[in-house]
Each structure stands twice: as C-alpha cells, then as structure tokens.
Amino acid sequence: MSPREYDETDVRIRPGRRGSRPRTKRRPDHADAEEAMVIAVDRGRWTCAPGGDAKAPPVTAMRARELGRTPIVVGDRVGLVGDLSGAPDTLARIVRVEERRTVLRRTADDTDPFERIVVANAGQLVIVTSLADPVPRTGFVDRCLVAAFAGGLTPVLCLTKADLADPAPFAAHYAELEFPVVVTRRDEPPDRLAELLDGGVSALVGHSGVGKSTLVNALLPEARRLTGVVSGVGKGRHTTVAAVALPLPDGGWVVDTPGVRSFGLAHVTSDDVIKAFDDLASAVEECPRGCGHLGPPADPECALDALVAAGTLRPGRLDALRRVLVALRPGHAGAPSPDR
Structure with a gap:
C-alpha cells in the first residue's frame, strides 16, 4: 500500500477559545443613564437615590466592569443603567461617576x-x-x-x-x-x-x-x-x-459618618487651607516658597503679617487661623498617633 499524500485540506485549525474576532475597546457612552446619588455602601453594592430624590424607591447597584476600581462613596453623583425599579432582588449598574464638587x-x-x-x-x-x-x-x-x-x-x-x-x-x-x-x-x-x-x-x-x-x-x-x-x-x-x-x-x-478617634491630614498643605479664604488666598502668593503661614519664628516672611500691618486683616482673625494651621505641623498634640 502506497503511503498517503497529505495536503492543506487535511490540516485542521482550531479556533481560539475567545474566538477570532478582535475585542473592541469601544464602550457605550450610556447617554441614557439616569443620574442618582449614592446614599449607602455595603460590600460591593451601592444604594442609590435616583435623581437625588428621597421619595423615589432606592435602587441597589453594582459597579460596571469598565469602571475598574474607581472608588464610589456616599454622596457621589453617578449614572445608572439597568433595572431602576428598586424592586427586591433587582440590580442596576453604575456606569459613570460625575466629577466631585467637594x-x-x-x-x-x-x-x-x-x-x-x-x-x-x-x-x-x-x-x-x-x-x-x-x-x-x-x-x-x-x-x-x-x-x-x-x-x-x-x-x-x-x-x-x-x-x-x-x-x-x-x-x-x-x-x-x-x-x-x-x-x-x-x-x-x-x-x-x-x-x-x-x-x-x-x-x-x-x-x-x-x-x-x-x-x-x-x-x-x-x-x-x-x-x-x-x-x-x-x-x-x-x-x-x-x-x-x-x-x-x-x-x-x-x-x-462613623465615629472616629483620629483625623489624619497627610494629604493637606497650608496653602490648601488658605485657598478657602477669599480675602487671604491672593495675599499668600507673595509668601516665600514653603511658607507654612504660621508667622515668626517658623515663617518670618509670611505675607499675612503684612496684611495685619496694613490694617486689612484683623489680628484676631489671623491668630485664629494660625491656631487651626498648627494642626498640620508634625508632632502637634492633636495629631493622631500611628497606632490609632
């Protein structure tokens, strides 16, 4: 018996597990998503008030896959799609988190x-x-x-x-x-x-x-x-x-919110605080780099002292502000200890 001759028709190409169709990176924009406010968070589920309306039935939602690990907290304004009836055992999806105002x-x-x-x-x-x-x-x-x-x-x-x-x-x-x-x-x-x-x-x-x-x-x-x-x-x-x-x-x-025994401020600088005061924010632009706005001896060239000297800032107001800013100083008595 003569040996069999093979050609390309005898070769079987197995398709990949995920198919031969390339996966698209395009995602729907969810233009029809309904705005809601997150009112509670519990173990990977978010309770939302559609439209921020307390009278509407609350909706339980999960985070859409495309959001990855995007943090979602109470107060966030989010976009919801899916079942928004709020009926038992229903689940919507959070597809968007709006920019936070505060x-x-x-x-x-x-x-x-x-x-x-x-x-x-x-x-x-x-x-x-x-x-x-x-x-x-x-x-x-x-x-x-x-x-x-x-x-x-x-x-x-x-x-x-x-x-x-x-x-x-x-x-x-x-x-x-x-x-x-x-x-x-x-x-x-x-x-x-x-x-x-x-x-x-x-x-x-x-x-x-x-x-x-x-x-x-x-x-x-x-x-x-x-x-x-x-x-x-x-x-x-x-x-x-x-x-x-x-x-x-x-x-x-x-x-x-849960009762807390400490309030760390590793993410805050003195300039972040000063920006909240309209009458002071522009003045501190004249301060030297790294100024903590605590005044002498720590910050002898702080521009806030010039405002007091010019009579445009009450000394008592500056003293009160500086008492608050002291909370940012390392080792301050009000600072939480690492084990708290």
Missing part, C-alpha cells in the same frame, strides 16, 4: 499616604463635639476644620450637651473664623441646626459618644439610629458603623 478626605495618620474619601459633594461639614462627657478637644476640631477648608466644605461647629457646661469659652476659640456655631441641649430640639441643614447635603463627623446619632434621631426620628452610652474613660462605643445619607423631612440629606 470631597471630605482623611488618612489614618499623618504619615499614611493612603487617602480615605469619607463623603463626596457635601456642602457642609458639621463638626459635632460635646461640651462635657466627653470633654471637648480643640485638636480634633482644628483638624476637621482643616479637612473642611481643604475639601471645599463649609464648616459648622455643633456643640452638644450645653445643659452640662457653658459653650461660650470653647466657641470663643473660633469666633474670628466666622463660620456658624450651633449649640444644642439634650432637653431641647435642635431647631437651629435643622435650619442650617435644610435643602443641602451635610456630613456629620465627631468622636464616638459626642451625640451625632442622638442629633440624627432628633432631626429624623424615623431613622432610628442607635445611640451609645459613653464609657467611664470618656470614649463611647461606635454606634454608626458606615456612612449613610438620610433624607431630611423638608428636603436635603444628612450623612451620618
């Missing part, structure tokens, strides 16, 4: 390069501190102020438990900075705070046990947030375990 960031400590975005697009940062049980700490308030100024948020200082101590001495530290200071008591409704929060998105931040969740319960009783009992050493247990945006009765949202 960002509240913090780091674990002042040496940690990793930034944690706490809330996006909030107009106000309500810094909640108690006047007693636990005692107020200027260091923590100063650091929150720095984060608010650097992130574009308007700070509001809320002093709780005024039935236990006089708020005037502590409030005096910040009077020259001219931002709102609200005083609340446990035996009175927080009407003034409710007026400030009405219609916007505001984040609440503070140490555990200072009364954040109690305030939320008073502003929005149906939220049913847990309240904790402050321990004997002045540090309460955490009663809010994740940031969540809650709708206010007359419009707007309040973001209740």
Whole structure:
C-alpha cells in the first residue's frame, strides 16, 4: 500500500477559545443613564437615590466592569443603567461617576499616604463635639476644620450637651473664623441646626459618644439610629458603623459618618487651607516658597503679617487661623498617633 499524500485540506485549525474576532475597546457612552446619588455602601453594592430624590424607591447597584476600581462613596453623583425599579432582588449598574464638587478626605495618620474619601459633594461639614462627657478637644476640631477648608466644605461647629457646661469659652476659640456655631441641649430640639441643614447635603463627623446619632434621631426620628452610652474613660462605643445619607423631612440629606478617634491630614498643605479664604488666598502668593503661614519664628516672611500691618486683616482673625494651621505641623498634640 502506497503511503498517503497529505495536503492543506487535511490540516485542521482550531479556533481560539475567545474566538477570532478582535475585542473592541469601544464602550457605550450610556447617554441614557439616569443620574442618582449614592446614599449607602455595603460590600460591593451601592444604594442609590435616583435623581437625588428621597421619595423615589432606592435602587441597589453594582459597579460596571469598565469602571475598574474607581472608588464610589456616599454622596457621589453617578449614572445608572439597568433595572431602576428598586424592586427586591433587582440590580442596576453604575456606569459613570460625575466629577466631585467637594470631597471630605482623611488618612489614618499623618504619615499614611493612603487617602480615605469619607463623603463626596457635601456642602457642609458639621463638626459635632460635646461640651462635657466627653470633654471637648480643640485638636480634633482644628483638624476637621482643616479637612473642611481643604475639601471645599463649609464648616459648622455643633456643640452638644450645653445643659452640662457653658459653650461660650470653647466657641470663643473660633469666633474670628466666622463660620456658624450651633449649640444644642439634650432637653431641647435642635431647631437651629435643622435650619442650617435644610435643602443641602451635610456630613456629620465627631468622636464616638459626642451625640451625632442622638442629633440624627432628633432631626429624623424615623431613622432610628442607635445611640451609645459613653464609657467611664470618656470614649463611647461606635454606634454608626458606615456612612449613610438620610433624607431630611423638608428636603436635603444628612450623612451620618462613623465615629472616629483620629483625623489624619497627610494629604493637606497650608496653602490648601488658605485657598478657602477669599480675602487671604491672593495675599499668600507673595509668601516665600514653603511658607507654612504660621508667622515668626517658623515663617518670618509670611505675607499675612503684612496684611495685619496694613490694617486689612484683623489680628484676631489671623491668630485664629494660625491656631487651626498648627494642626498640620508634625508632632502637634492633636495629631493622631500611628497606632490609632
């Protein structure tokens, strides 16, 4: 028997597993995506309010593959596609994250390069501190102020438990900075705070046990947030375990954040803070490079001192600002330790 002769018809080419069609890098632009606001985050799922409307059924969504590891936090404005009915067991997709107008960031400590975005697009940062049980700490308030100024948020200082101590001495530290200071008591409704929060998105931040969740319960009783009992050493247990945006009765949202024991500022510079003050931002352009704006002896050529000498800046206002800027100095008493 003569050997068989083979030709090209006897060769079988197996197609690749993924097919022979090249994969396109083009993605749909999702022009029909519906805008929504992220109101909660939990283990790879995002709860969203379509149109930012608290009355619309909330939609559960996942992050679209094309977004990769793009961080999405409470307050983000996102684009949704898919099932937006909000019915049980339905899932939409987040296909777009809009540019953030404001960002509240913090780091674990002042040496940690990793930034944690706490809330996006909030107009106000309500810094909640108690006047007693636990005692107020200027260091923590100063650091929150720095984060608010650097992130574009308007700070509001809320002093709780005024039935236990006089708020005037502590409030005096910040009077020259001219931002709102609200005083609340446990035996009175927080009407003034409710007026400030009405219609916007505001984040609440503070140490555990200072009364954040109690305030939320008073502003929005149906939220049913847990309240904790402050321990004997002045540090309460955490009663809010994740940031969540809650709708206010007359419009707007309040973001209740987890109680924190430290507020790192590794991502902030003194210039970031100064930019928040319209009357000072242009003046510091005349400062020497690397100026921390703390004045002599650390910064003897700071241009802010020239404004005081010219009578265009009140000395008390500059002193108050510099007390806040000290929070950025390494080793400051209000700085969180690396193990916190």
